[in-house]
Amino acid sequence: MKELGRYLGLLFCCLILGFRVGAVPRVILDTDIDSDVDDVGALAMMLNLHAQGTIDLRGIIVTSDDTYAALCTQAICTFYGYPDLAIGVNDRQQRMRKHSRYTRQIALEFPHAATAWTDFEEAFTLYRRLLRESPDSSVTILTIGHLSSLCDLLRSSADDSSPLTGLQLVEQKVAQWICMGGRFPEGKEANFYRPDPESTLYCLDYWPGRVVFSGWEIGREVRSGGEYIRKRLDKSHPVWRAYELYNRFAGRASWDQTAVLMLTDRATDFFGLHDSGRCVVAPDGSNRWAEGEKSGHAYLVFREGADRKACARWIDWLIAGKRKALRRIGSADTIR
Ligand SMILES: [Ca+2]
Numbered sequence: 001m002k003e004l005g006r007y008l009g010l011l012f013c014c015l016i017l018g019f020r021v022g023a024v025p026r027v028i029l030d031t032d033i034d035s036d037v038d039d040v041g042a043l044a045m046m047l048n049l050h051a052q053g054t055i056d057l058r059g060i061i062v063t064s065d066d067t068y069a070a071l072c073t074q075a076i077c078t079f080y081g082y083p084d085l086a087i088g089v090n091d092r093q094q095r096m097r098k099h100s101r102y103t104r105q106i107a108l109e110f111p112h113a114a115t116a117w118t119d120f121e122e123a124f125t126l127y128r129r130l131l132r133e134s135p136d137s138s139v140t141i142l143t144i145g146h147l148s149s150l151c152d153l154l155r156s157s158a159d160d161s162s163p164l165t166g167l168q169l170v171e172q173k174v175a176q177w178i179c180m181g182g183r184f185p186e187g188k189e190a191n192f193y194r195p196d197p198e199s200t201l202y203c204l205d206y207w208p209g210r211v212v213f214s215g216w217e218i219g220r221e222v223r224s225g226g227e228y229i230r231k232r233l234d235k236s237h238p239v240w241r242a243y244e245l246y247n248r249f250a251g252r253a254s255w256d257q258t259a260v261l262m263l264t265d266r267a268t269d270f271f272g273l274h275d276s277g278r279c280v281v282a283p284d285g286s287n288r289w290a291e292g293e294k295s296g297h298a299y300l301v302f303r304e305g306a307d308r309k310a311c312a313r314w315i316d317w318l319i320a321g322k323r324k325a326l327r328r329i330g331s332a333d334t335i336r
Contacts, residue, residue: 025140025175025263026056028130031256032145032191033073034066034100037246041225041319042144042256043073044239047080048321055263058130058139059086061123063149065195066100070117071107076238078112088126089117090149102245110238124152124166131173132162139173140263144180144256146191151199154206167206176210180259182279184215184299186288193285204281212262213279213299218271219255221308224315226251232320239319257315258300264325266314270306273298 029046033039043060050057060077062070070089077085114120121129127149131139143150156166164172181191181200192200204211230249233240243249261267275298277291289299302308317323 023138024053024056026058026134026138027140027142027263028059028061028127029057030061030063030141030143030145030149031073032064032069033062034064034069034103036255037102037225037242037252038219038254038256039144040076040102040239040242040246041252041254041315042260043076044321045257045260045315045318046142047077047082048318049260049263049325050082051080051321052324054325055140057082057085058134059088059126061088061090061127061149062120063090063123063145063147065097066103067097067117068100068103068107070120071112071114072100072103072242074112074114075106075110079110079238083113086126086130087114087120088123088149089120090123090152091118092148092152102242105245106238106242109241123149124156125161127153128156128159128161128166128169131169132164134173136172137175140176140178141174142178142259142263143191144259146194146196147179147181147199147203148196150177151196151202154203167208171208174209176212177207178212178214178259178262180214180219180256182213182215182281182287182299183217184213184274184279184287184289184301186286187216188284188286189216192281192287197281197283197285200285201281201283204279210296211279211298212273213297214255214259214262215299216255218300218302219258220253221302222254222258222312222315223251223308224254224257224312224319225249226316228313228316229319232316232322254312254315257319258311261311261315261318262300264318266325269314270303270308270311271300272303274301275299
């Protein structure tokens, strides 16, 4: 009976996530890894899920104006054994600064191949290449930062790499977009309004497919990155170091990690979807949910009685790589 329940849970997970049964989802992560540490936790989850075969992480778009953000990202990927994972940077950011509590130190303390952010591929070019190389309707784009690079992709024209425009590539290759952004049913959230609300407006106006939003109000209630991470990761681990530098393991809201959790079977333990209507964004980047017909937009809601602490535990386990999340129906994987 318990197995039947798990099977039905997985089936529901696949249905709400729009995955093809049996396929390991190809994922592109788009992160503003700099000011907050939740991007580091999310990246660690992604790399562990990739190593476990739960997802197929194809590349990382770094949408940040921090000089060290992409180098920090490559240092973390290298530590996990993926030194060649494709990384793109958005070079139309207002000129680069360094303002993070951890990116510079991680980049300096941990080995990686690149020597400067200018060594990396342009973000929308990498987006185009990764999409071109993928089967139709196979890619999940997961954004946990602002939407400048995604907007550049959508606006891109046909080029030598593909006769398709960015919009056509998205229509053909992308199964869904999971977006940490916005507040629901209404409010103002940084990924939408800072620093580039125009891109948010453009992406939501022109995105041709399905979007699931993990709003600010979800991650706020899930506190991860505390004592468990301090105790379970070695001090020589870049994720341990980033959390130490950020707030010495005081714990932090899990905005970005709750979006990553949507890639795993555990999502249905905690979340449901509200999908009647659409997300409307104002020019200042604030947003509201307009109730109405189904539009392809949906936002996460907590299930009634959902255990926020259990959700945080799962996130910490996946950050630390101490648990395995299931990827699909029929998998022999089990949760330990
Ligand atoms: Ca972020």
